[in-house]
Amino acid sequence: MSAAQPDLFPRDGFPEIAFMGRSNVGKSSLLNALLGVKGLARTSKSPGRTQAIHFYRVNDRLYFVDLPGYGYAKVPREMRAAWQQLVESYLQGASRPDLAVQLVDARHEPTDLDGELLEWLGARGIRHQIVLTKADKLSRSERARALQRAAGWLGGSAGEPGGDAAMKVLAVSAVTGDGLPQLWKIIDDVLELTLNKATLRAAGSLPAPGPRGNPYRGGRNTL
Ligand SMILES: Nc1nc2c(ncn2[C@@H]2O[C@H](COP(=O)(O)OP(=O)(O)OP(=O)(O)O)[C@@H](O)[C@H]2O)c(=O)[nH]1
Numbered sequence: 001m002s003a004a005q006p007d008l009f010p011r012d013g014f015p016e017i018a019f020m021g022r023s024n025v026g027k028s029s030l031l032n033a034l035l036g037v038k039g040l041a042r043t044s045k046s047p048g049r050t051q052a053i054h055f056y057r058v059n060d061r062l063y064f065v066d067l068p069g070y071g072y073a074k075v076p077r078e079m080r081a082a083w084q085q086l087v088e089s090y091l092q093g094a095s096r097p098d099l100a101v102q103l104v105d106a107r108h109e110p111t112d113l114d115g116e117l118l119e120w121l122g123a124r125g126i127r128h129q130i131v132l133t134k135a136d137k138l139s140r141s142e143r144a145r146a147l148q149r150a151a152g153w154l155g156g157s158a159g160e161p162g163g164d165a166a167m168k169v170l171a172v173s174a175v176t177g178d179g180l181p182q183l184w185k186i187i188d189d190v191l192e193l194t195l196n197k198a199t200l201r202a203a204g205s206l207p208a209p210g211p212r213g214n215p216y217r218g219g220r221n222t223l
């Protein structure tokens with residue numbers, strides 16, 4: 001389902017894995033590749049294609065959430081503000097993601113907007129994973145360099161030595177499938193954690209669910 005306004009966000013409480021990153025970085029392609037379904041999320045050579053938040057319910061177990069890309073200069077200012085508001089209300093609302101997969105093109109330096117998103121996710125305690133996309137376009141040594149650069153960037157913008165810097169950056173390709181099993185493992189781990197919390201909560205050893213009676217989540221800043 002597509003939601004261009006917050007009251008349309010799903011309310012059934014399945015864990016949510018959000019794909020975020022600048023326009024054209026490969027969010028929709030990665031989502032399709034992870035699910036092995038071509039053309040499920042629309043992809044395009046022209047940036048700015050995904051204009052609402054798209055929720056894909058996977059096997060009645062979780063949502064994959066395809067967010068509008070940022071940083072596309074040709075988008076009119078009012079439209080950009082509307083997108084930002086939509087994305088913010090998603091990240092801040094009861095439907096906040098259990099994992100934000102932040103995509104950066106393996107061939108390019110992360111931009112200031114990438115840095116802002118990273119800090120923003122960190123400040124809100126949203127679990128995130130940095131993924132470098134389009135790894136097929138790089139040689140083995142270029143890929144190693146890109147991973148190193150991203151790890152350095154991550155440490156720098158996280159601002160806490162040993163904190164997020166310890167998080168592993170992952171390189172993937174929607175074309176060759178490289179890195180997809182590793183990304184699924186990360187997603188599975190988050191799902192397990194979320195479901196364990198739900199079980200503990202049901203047993204009365206964790207506080208009651210947060211807003212909207214979501215069985216998988218506690219309050220703010222908890223996964
Ligand atoms: N070679 C290569 N091309 C890719 C890969 N992933 C995406 N692309 C291409 O990059 C372009 C953009 O991909 P999308 O998946 O539409 O990107 P997006 O981030 O969803 O873009 P917006 O929805 O506009 O924000 C398309 O031409 C894709 O075919 C990849 O892993 N390898």
Ligand SMILES: [Mg+2]
Pocket residue numbers: 027028029042043049050066
């Ligand atoms: Mg897209």
